[in-house]
Amino acid sequence: MHADIGNALDGALGLDRAALDDVDDRVASAHERVERGRADGAHGYAALNLPETCDPDPVERVAAGFDPESLFTVGIGGSALGAATITDALDSPVDAYYLDNVDPEWVSALCDRVDLSETVVNVVSRSGTTAETLSNFLVVREAMDDAGVDWTERTVVTTGAEGNLRSLADRHDLPALDVPDGVPGRFSALSPVGLFAAAVSGHDIEALLAGGAAEAEKLSGSLYDSPAYAYGATSYALAERGAAVDAMMPYAESLERFAEWFAQLWAESLGKDGRGQTPARALGATDQHSQLQLYRAGPADKLVTLVRPTERSDTPIPETDLEGLSYLGGSSLGELLDAEFRATEASLAAAGRENVRLEVDRVDERGLGELLYAMEAACVLYGELADVSTFTQPAVEWGKKAARGLLGGGEFAEADAVRDKRRLEID
Amino acid sequence: MHADIGNALDGALGLDRAALDDVDDRVASAHERVERGRADGAHGYAALNLPETCDPDPVERVAAGFDPESLFTVGIGGSALGAATITDALDSPVDAYYLDNVDPEWVSALCDRVDLSETVVNVVSRSGTTAETLSNFLVVREAMDDAGVDWTERTVVTTGAEGNLRSLADRHDLPALDVPDGVPGRFSALSPVGLFAAAVSGHDIEALLAGGAAEAEKLSGSLYDSPAYAYGATSYALAERGAAVDAMMPYAESLERFAEWFAQLWAESLGKDGRGQTPARALGATDQHSQLQLYRAGPADKLVTLVRPTERSDTPIPETDLEGLSYLGGSSLGELLDAEFRATEASLAAAGRENVRLEVDRVDERGLGELLYAMEAACVLYGELADVSTFTQPAVEWGKKAARGLLGGGEFAEADAVRDKRRLEID
Known part of the structure; x- marks a missing residue:
């Protein structure tokens, strides 16, 4: 995986290179804890x-x-x-x-x-x-x-x-x-x-595992040496400055579900103790016509994560005599998508809205292995820097007991609380 | 549509009934503006x-x-x-x-x-x-x-x-x-x-239109008379108190795309002037195992919107001798889903996390017409209360020009900004 965090610096949230270097000092000790956990096969780190x-x-x-x-x-x-x-x-x-x-x-x-x-x-x-x-x-x-x-x-x-x-x-x-x-x-x-x-x-x-292994090998004590850590540390640093939302926006239909997977990873690992970035799922170029207005002109409380493969098979756009559209003819859907990717990235940057570019060569087994592993490592690093319990999900237990109680699977006080719901109904 | 906003009150964000009544005073004048816009067929209101x-x-x-x-x-x-x-x-x-x-x-x-x-x-x-x-x-x-x-x-x-x-x-x-x-x-x-x-x-x-018309008829000068306005006013009031995120979580596979439609409506209409709730898409019960940890234990910066049909065809769960699961046998998938819906709602409320329940009778043409129209009216009311330009999306123009310039469709300064992208690359 390749990461470009240039557009995460000096935007509305004020993260600059000096502050990122300060975070990098903490990446070294966080990485030591990760490596110790991996060596011990400790819960979570074993992943x-x-x-x-x-x-x-x-x-x-x-x-x-x-x-x-x-x-x-x-x-x-x-x-x-x-x-x-x-x-x-x-x-x-x-x-x-x-x-x-x-x-x-x-x-x-x-x-x-x-x-x-x-x-x-x-x-x-x-x-x-x-x-x-x-x-x-x-x-x-x-x-x-x-x-x-x-x-x-x-x-x-x-x-x-x-x-x-x-x-x-x-x-x-x-x-x-x-x-x-x-x-x-x-x-x-x-x-x-x-x-x-x-x-x-x-x-x-095996190519999926090899993709993961390649990202594992890059992990080191500096965010500037590993795209996974670069992403995790940058997300953390921006979250500390007010990036309450991480909008994951791959530019490939084939990666729509990846954004959903990421949303679970991020929400369940980091959402605790009253903290944690809220993942928002988006899809490029489609959501330029849906979410971009908010990302660019709404609250400066977001990191927008743009993901793409650098290579894909392409489809030419036929020539046309439709008025004002001749510039499209002779181009291709891939070139259009690429232009929109870069335009969206620049559009956010021009408005001071922080964004990061993540790339893999192709959406294939190798590229997916890289992406999945890198996001996991990014999440673990973020959790270390934020000092949260990355590998647990205690807040979901209450609801499980309540549902079980409602279905007659035992006596649970939580089920009684469900029955006492406060109502203010409008029909 | 039926709305229950009981769980939006007296949670972590501190919206109480008196404050909601104050908002209701403003709903009256907002509704007058909406009605005037409708009577004039003015841009946007005509919808x-x-x-x-x-x-x-x-x-x-x-x-x-x-x-x-x-x-x-x-x-x-x-x-x-x-x-x-x-x-x-x-x-x-x-x-x-x-x-x-x-x-x-x-x-x-x-x-x-x-x-x-x-x-x-x-x-x-x-x-x-x-x-x-x-x-x-x-x-x-x-x-x-x-x-x-x-x-x-x-x-x-x-x-x-x-x-x-x-x-x-x-x-x-x-x-x-x-x-x-x-x-x-x-x-x-x-x-x-x-x-x-x-x-x-x-x-x-025609049933889709009739569902919309039924919600249109309920619009009045008070949020307590219209489920659409109840939702819009409550969302607005919570957003003003820090609900930066509106997590739309229908409990029906068939409504997964509805959440995506809502995300566009909300983001593009309300995301401007540095303000606007960020819509997050979720799906019940699935995302109890993905997003609920964050919604319950993460930052108190969300409204969770739970949507369901009150009637659906059901599928029985066969009896089983699997250990600890006998309580499921003789129940049904619908009962399980319903128990999970109510448990999630109560679980959020017990943690002081604001949530709203929206219901339609069935996911059919009539129910969809109600939902779609009600959310549109809710959005228009929110826009009036927040004093934003609900019906425009000016922030997407920059990127359109940039993309067009990159593709050779004319000279645009925005395209030059794309080429000057700031880089900080990690491989």
Whole structure:
């Protein structure tokens, strides 16, 4: 990955080179803590070892047992978004679906529409108790039964060393992959959690890991030596100066889901103790006609992160006699998109709005591995600099208990609070 | 639409009933300005007249001329998002695609994949000069030529009274629909711009208009009489107290695109003069596993808007002997989703994080019409209260000129600024 942070300096938020150098002094000690955590395989930090510790062989072996038309990944949050980012970005004859919501109309329509006899189901939950995932799995399993499909022949389990799903796999002799220890879901894209979908879709998972490893090798005690740390440190420094929002805006349809993956990584890792940047998802060039007005002329409370591949196949724009449009003819969609990328970047800079450019050579396995790993390392560094507990997500427990209580899964005070909702209704 | 703003009061941002009553005093005069604008058909305000001024007949007549397998809507921003919100939300045998980006790989893959002889193309641009839209149209038209399809038989034009596309329609005798005067693109969902895609997909556009009209009838001089104004006034009052972000979180897969439409409406209308809430898109229940940690434990700078239909068809969860999950068996995906909705709402409230509940009876034409109109009216009211120029988007012009200059479409100083980009590169 390549980072250009020139437009993050001397904008409305006042980050200058001297202040960034001060942050860089702290990057050295933060990097030492990261390296110590990696060496110890400590919770969370272990994620940054994945390119070397993840063995692609079992993933490839299980994937080789199938030649499906469709793949259902049944998982939610980090159990779905890494895989979805990869398979959405790359072409494949396999249709990959992500059952990451419990919307009844949507799930049942999907089961009706897809040929389940040509579908592989990968059910992903470390604990084996995630309510949404297990509910969806039960529904899909029944739909397979109803369709006369032997679900035990078409189900792969990705889970922790123990629990419901591990027992299920043992009982029915299902292929099982391991959710790695010490790796929170949102950091698990470059593990079997993210890689099985890629492998069964025919993608080169070793190139994904190699992309991650290449970024890992660049990590050092200075933000000026690693694009990942450059991004993490710059985001942190801008957030401290008021960049409450990080608008992630890739210029490639294939990276739309990457922005969603990033939003989870950033929100769940850094959003605690009353702090944390809010990720906003955008897509270039489309959202120039939607969000750019706000980014350029709204509050100076944002970092806009512009991402693009430097190479892509192109499509020429036919010549035209339409009035005022002759300048487009003979050009190409790629040139237009590139001009819009650079124009948006400059437009923000001219208004003093901080932005960063991130580039990979291509949206392929290697480039995705670089992007995913670099954003994870950036997030870990930001967490060190901000002194937050990057690898936990304690605030979601309250709602889980409340929902479980409402469904009769036990007595929870939180469920009573739901029933006491304060109302002010307008019809 | 039904609004419940109870959880917007007495949270971390300190909006109380007395302060909301003070805002309500200003709603009366704001409503007078809105009504005057509507009566005059003034720019922008005219959008709120659409349910009565939009004639569905020409839209239905043009749509009745086709029975396609696929629909390409070639447009960007407001020329695509309203239509996309409707067709994404409702089932149809017609596959609706939105060519709202100039990504060359994506556009050419789409033209290769879809049977163009069974496709209707609707090219949408008020001016007829939008670079992205016209470029994509030229590419699609050539792809039709190459496939031996007569594009003049399968193209509908939606445009203003004059310009390139109007001339094109006249020259080739293409069916043409009108982009209404005085209605900015982001407010045009309930006009031919949004309704043609709905009609050709087989949806009831009169019910869409009726849903809008029902919300229009509720507008009055008090926020306590109209759910649309209740939402707009509450958002404004919270923004004034520090709610820099409005997180739009529908609990329905079918409303994912609605959140994107809302994000344009809010960002482009209200993001000016250094002010404006930043819309963040989320989806329930999925993003409980992604964004909720931040919303509950991050900065108290958000309004979370929870949207749901009160009725939907349901899917039972099969009984299970999986350990600890028996409480799910005999329940349903709908009950689980409902419990999660209420649990998230209460979880935010318990942490003092402001949230609002918006409900429609069903995600159908009527419900969508209500939602779309109500959000537009909410936005107009917010703009009046904040005293911003709701219906303009001046900040996007700089980048348009720069891009045009880069592509050789004239001399623009903005293009020179692009070439002078400041760099600080890390590899």
